[in-house]
Amino acid sequence: MSSFVSSMVQKVAVIGAGMSGLTSIKSCLEEGLEPTCFESGPDIGGLWRFKEEPEPGRANIYESVVLNSSKERMAFSDFRDGRQESEVFDAVMVCTGLFTTPNLPLKDFPGIESFTGKYFHSREYQNAEDMRGKRVVVIGIGSSGGDIAVEISQVAKQVYLCSRSGAWVVSRVGPRGLPVDMMYSSRMDQMLKSLFPSQSSRTIEKMLNNVFDHELYGLKPQHSISEKNTVVSDALPARIISGRIQLKKNIKEFRGSTLVFDDGSAVDQVDVVVFATGYKYSFPFLPPNLQEMSGYHLCLYKHVFPPRLSKPTLAMVGLIFGQGSQSPLAEMQARWATRVFKGLARLPTKEMMLDKIATLTGTMHQRYACYEGTPIQVKYMSYLDSVASQIGVKPNMALLLLKDPRLAFQVLFGPFTSYQYRLSGPGRWAGARQAIFSQWDRVVRPFNKKVDPKALKIRMVPKAPSSVVGMVLFSSAALLCGSFYNT
Structure with a gap:
């Protein structure tokens, strides 16, 4: 395991004030770090800040854009609805995204x-x-x-x-x-x-x-x-x-x-x-030795950390694609990176990381149609669980079943939302359980504000079983799922 003294990292440079940058700043503050954000534009928002005229080197959206993900799937896990200077930082989080250099x-x-x-x-x-x-x-x-x-x-x-x-x-x-x-x-x-x-x-x-x-x-x-x-x-x-x-x-x-x-x-x-x-990979501010490629993407352990650095003081956040919302991916990466910066989570050895990168790159190219325009594609839930395991926030299905069967039922059969990663462990949010139980209420709220969502009888997730046979079947499914996700 790579050695790292937590006291060495205190000041963190966050490059980019878009979605990935903002969640990285928040993760730094949660871990007691001191973030300084560098943003080339006049305001925060990155890709999601509409600009009347496109600005060179910055992401942009069109006026009528509609998000592909619904608001509950897009939500962060504990929040739902000219001068030049030089400074030395202990760590850097690159959050400039993939949509800045047009192809x-x-x-x-x-x-x-x-x-x-x-x-x-x-x-x-x-x-x-x-x-x-x-x-x-x-x-x-x-x-x-x-x-x-x-x-x-x-x-x-x-x-x-x-x-x-x-x-x-x-x-x-x-x-x-x-x-x-x-x-x-x-x-x-x-x-x-x-x-x-x-x-x-x-x-x-x-x-x-x-x-x-x-x-x-x-x-x-x-x-x-x-x-x-x-x-x-x-x-x-x-x-x-x-x-x-x-x-x-x-x-x-x-x-x-x-x-x-x-x-x-x-x-x-x-x-x-x-x-x-589409867009091209472009990180002109990174030195050449940190732009090593693995397939079509940068050589990064779990798409975050360059494996050849002597100390893990650089993290790339938000450089990833999956069949789901980008917000939870970037947030999870930022939470992990700040834990590593503080020495609370450790990385494997350089050799182990390089071996893992090579294996996952080969698997990715077999499973997905990767190319320069879409260099990275991951199994959405599996990737989030993998990084969550590094932090200690992945839901433990067997433990949930014993302590809170109703919640376990919702986590297993209900919509997969990022609130699940705030139920326990570092960064635990007391409101996460209620956020999971009330997520359908928020989905139907815009339809008719005068109607109680519960009165609409929308049961996209069936009620937890109350019979002995039902509980046995549910328990078996939960334990099977827990075993599956712990492999």
């Missing part, structure tokens, strides 16, 4: 220099006002590309959405009009997906095709739904079936205002091309 692969599009219209990266997109009456091509079918295409299609003459590989499209709204990410995200759901991965993927794909036939709509991808993040869009299928958006293959070449596609078709008189082609 604009113009070399992959022969003839782009002959294009007579306007082209730009999606980072520069604000709203659709300048697209009225125009022919617009959107390249890339991630969530941003889908959202931008949908919005532009409301005013443009025609929108063409280009995709190399297609995508599985998921609505934010599930059965009964409730947030879909609150309905199929329990620990029991995840255990079944892990035990029966192929069958689970086929079942989910069948459910999505029952909403709309992805092959008929020209969206069916070659990859399984478990191999790549889905496109979250409520309106894309409706815009396709209405003809406002046409799906096209990848662009073969530009010929002036004409775009020729891989299938031989062409579109004439194109006015605007939007490149929704």
